[in-house]
Amino acid sequence: MQTVAERILEYARTLPEGALIGAKDALHLGSRAAVDQALKRLSERNELMRLAHGFYVLPVKTRFGVRAPQAEKVVQALAATRAETIVPHGAAAANALGLTTQVPTKLVYLTSGPDRELKLGAQTVEVKHAPEWMLFPAKPAAGQAIRALEWLGKRQANDALRVLKQKLSAETLQDLIAVRPALPAWMSKSISQSLLSYG
Secondary structure (H helix, E strand, O other), X not given: OOOHHHXXXXXXXXXXXXXXXXXXXXHHHOOHHHXXXXXXXXXXXXXXXXXXXXXXXXXXXXXXXXXXXXXXXXXXXXHHHHOOOEEEOHHHHHHHOOOOOOXXXXXXXXXXXXOEEEEEOOEEEEEEEOOHHHOOOOXXXXXXXXXXXXXXXXXXXXXXXXXXXXXXXXXXXXXXXXXXXXXXXXXXXXXXXXXXXXX
């Protein structure tokens, strides 16, 4: 007969890369106490990776050895299972938009949920709570521009917006103009000056 740990491992192997496994996700495989014990044991044997308190993931086996799941997939799974909005930090957004050549050294995401630190093997992923205006999931391109502007700050905002005016679609520029009331005063003013001025 299979042990609870074996059942959890078998179940984990059916999930996509980066899927989170917590005690609540595995209650169909055993009692809460048995599941808690099994998760702890699997983590100690390195068959599951402990991400944070109560969160585990299955390591990815490749022909080169075992690696942690991709951070992006883990973050997407966290967003989906915890009903949170999670988006890349402003430094990553500025880099993706070509507003800086600086590559972020740390992986940082912004969330509507609580602050967390996830351990993915040797890598630490920070998930920081952010105000709603920095998350804008419904308008992803405009949201990315807003996070980049917030990271660059007031002094560089107008220069950045001149670049964005050439790069972003007309629809995204209209989205940026439309969300001004929700933004900090300095950013709203910069968007008005840069995107609504004539010429």
